[in-house]
Amino acid sequence: xxxxxxxxxxxxxxxxxxxxxxxxxxxxxxxxxxxxxxxxxxxxxxxxxxxxxxxxxxxxxxxxxxxxxxxxxxxxxxxxxxxxxxxxxxxxxxxxxxxxxxxxxxxxx
Amino acid sequence: xxxxxxxxxxxxxxxxxxxxxxxxxxxxxxxxxxxxxxxxxxxxxxxxxxxxxxxxxxxxxxxxxxxxxxxxxxxxxxxxxxxxxxxxxxxxxxxxxxxxxxxxxxxxxxxxxxxxxx
Numbered sequence: 001x002x003x004x005x006x007x008x009x010x011x012x013x014x015x016x017x018x019x020x021x022x023x024x025x026x027x028x029x030x031x032x033x034x035x036x037x038x039x040x041x042x043x044x045x046x047x048x049x050x051x052x053x054x055x056x057x058x059x060x061x062x063x064x065x066x067x068x069x070x071x072x073x074x075x076x077x078x079x080x081x082x083x084x085x086x087x088x089x090x091x092x093x094x095x096x097x098x099x100x101x102x103x104x105x106x107x108x109x
Numbered sequence: 110x111x112x113x114x115x116x117x118x119x120x121x122x123x124x125x126x127x128x129x130x131x132x133x134x135x136x137x138x139x140x141x142x143x144x145x146x147x148x149x150x151x152x153x154x155x156x157x158x159x160x161x162x163x164x165x166x167x168x169x170x171x172x173x174x175x176x177x178x179x180x181x182x183x184x185x186x187x188x189x190x191x192x193x194x195x196x197x198x199x200x201x202x203x204x205x206x207x208x209x210x211x212x213x214x215x216x217x218x219x220x221x222x223x224x225x226x227x
Contacts, residue, residue: 032215043115043202043220044153089152097143097204097216101152 002027006090006100014108015082021075021103023090028068035064035075036089038102044089048075080107111137113205115219122193123227130188130222132203138183139205143216144176147200159186183208193226200224 003026013019023033032051036044048057048064050073056065063076077084087102112135122128132142140161145153157178158166165178177189186205190197200223204216 034215036218041200041223044218046218049215091153093216096155096158098155099145099153 002030002092002094002096002098004090004092004098004100006088006103008103009101010104010106012106012108013080015080017080018076018078019080019105021077021088021090021105023073023075023100025071025073025092025098027094028071030068030092030094032093033064033066033073034091034093034097035062035073036091038087038089040087047088077105082107082109111135111205111207111215111217113203113217113219115201115203115222117222118220119223119225121225121227124194125192127189127191128193128224130190130201130203130224132186132188132205132219134184134205134207134217137205137207137209137217139186140183140208141206142180142186143204143206144178144186144188145202145204147202147221153202156188190224193224195226198224198226 005024007022034049035047050057050066061078066073085107087104089102090100091097114133116131142159144156147153156171159178159180161180167173180186202221204218206216
């Protein structure tokens with residue numbers, strides 16, 4: 001049974017710092033891995049989607065990597081801003097999409 | 110880009126009533142739609158997979174008679190919470206998979222529906 005774990009559960013960093021969010025999954029037989037952002041009480045915003053054949057994707061200040069063999073992904077946020085404060089969810093897809101519990105990120109002004 | 114809408118975005122109802130939530134794919138056809146539930150400060154949990162023209166597949170622990178799913182067309186799936194109780198209060202999110210195969214069968218998520226049962 002696929003399980004997705006995100007570490008840390010919560011993170012507070014000063015504005016301007018670079019940071020890394022971690023995601024691990026137990027079954028490497030995935031189609032893709034996706035990172036989402038969720039603001040309080042809101043729906044999901046897709047940030048980056050990495051296909052199983054890819055190793056990373058970049059969008060602006062965000063970079064996501066995927067190491068399928070080790071069951072790990074990281075989301076790198078460069079030059080963090082207060083507007084980046086949100087919960088970041090990692091999700092893997094095999095025949096279903098399984099979500100991690102998320103990392104609550106707080107960027108301190 | 111692919112857009113999924115949900116209606117209503119927020120609903121408050123009395124205990125014992127039924128509530129219907131709609132999920133629509135606006136610019137693509139989806140043979141498969143998914144319904145998720147998210148309790149406060151918890152992750153999204155898949156409730157059921159909705160297939161157009163056939164019965165939904167429910168995850169373990171989800172009561173199919175309580176959460177009725179209908180996927181009558183390639184662009185619409187509905188979730189009806191029957192005889193709602195306060196413990197059903199949650200954030201319900203749907204997603205749809207593009208049947209055309211573009212975007213590698215990526216799932217697109219709706220904005221969610223906040224259900225509060227008094």
